[in-house]
Amino acid sequence: DVVMTQSPLSLPVTLGQPASISCRSSRSVVFIDGKAYLSWFHQRPGQSPRRLIYEASERDSGVPDRFSGSGSGSDFTLKISRVEAEDVGVYYCMQGTHWPLTFGQGTRLEIK
Amino acid sequence: EVQLVESGGGLVQPGGSLRLSCAASGFTFSRHWMSWLRQAPGKGPEWVAYIAKDGTPKYYLDSVEGRFVISRDNARDSLSLQMNSLRPDDTAVYYCARDPDGSSKVDHWGQGTPVIVSS
Numbered sequence: 001d002v003v004m005t006q007s008p009l010s011l012p013v014t015l016g017q018p019a020s021i022s023c024r025s026s027r028s029v030v031f032i033d034g035k036a037y038l039s040w041f042h043q044r045p046g047q048s049p050r051r052l053i054y055e056a057s058e059r060d061s062g063v064p065d066r067f068s069g070s071g072s073g074s075d076f077t078l079k080i081s082r083v084e085a086e087d088v089g090v091y092y093c094m095q096g097t098h099w100p101l102t103f104g105q106g107t108r109l110e111i112k
Numbered sequence: 113e114v115q116l117v118e119s120g121g122g123l124v125q126p127g128g129s130l131r132l133s134c135a136a137s138g139f140t141f142s143r144h145w146m147s148w149l150r151q152a153p154g155k156g157p158e159w160v161a162y163i164a165k166d167g168t169p170k171y172y173l174d175s176v177e178g179r180f181v182i183s184r185d186n187a188r189d190s191l192s193l194q195m196n197s198l199r200p201d202d203t204a205v206y207y208c209a210r211d212p213d214g215s216s217k218v219d220h221w222g223q224g225t226p227v228i229v230s231s
Contacts, residue, residue: 037216041157048207048221049157055216092156096217100173101147101159 002026002095006104012112013083021107023093025074030097037096040069040078043106044089053078085111114138114220116208121225128198128229134191134208134222142166142186145211147218148193150204150227160206161193162217176202198229 003026013019023038030036036056041049051060053069056076066081080087088111093104120132132148148160161182162171170182181194191208205224212219 031215033215035215039216039218048223050221051219054212054219060219090156094157094218096215099171101162101217103156103158106156 001100002029002098002102004093004095004102004104006091006093006107009105009107011107011109013080013109014112015085016082019080019083019087019109021078021091021093021109023071023076023078023104025076025095027098028073029095030073036072036076038069038071038076039094039096040067041092041094042087042089043092049092083109083111114210116210116220116222118206118208118222118225121206121227123228123230124198125231126199126229129194129196130198130227132193132195132206132208132225132227136189136191136208136210139210141184141189145214145217146182146184146191147209147211148180148182148191148206149209149218149221150202150206151224152201152204155204157207158204159218162211163191195227198227200229203227203229 005024007022038056040053043049052063057069068079090106090108115137117135147162151157163182179197183192205226207221207224209218209221
């Protein structure tokens, strides 16, 4: 199975400041079509996950443009340009290239 | 608006069975691959099973292969997960989720239904 490793696991951030989460896979998640099927999800307490980013860098409809995804191969990053209060929760990366689909351990973002 | 509503969760004894259902609306269900995922208390999500648009093929997490069966009824816009020989480590909130395009695998999730396996 492809192991997804996120860092940091805990991320205290001051409102208005940037934040960055890393996600590394144990092998490349680039599919034969050349695309990296790497998604980022945000989960607030008591809610189901919401997808923010797909194919490593494509933002979902309705997702604020302060969220951006980048990376290729086995090294990916989610960035929030200016953290807002509604951004608290846990962020997960997920690879959809290899079976079984696998998730990172999660990064808990909190406001300092 | 895409809506996925799970039902059927509950408390079951080890070795028992449970059938989960997911009612889909707001999109053309028959055009999408679908998944079940789960999330144990305090843990990250875990993919469980995946089914093609017309019901074949199906893929399963190794630990549920032979115990769980994913199925769908495109006439009723419904997804199911039959869970047999349940174990305490199957305890989790179970979600159904849509694959938007056959490639990125998961976009919209339902609100989840809890399954507790305990004596």
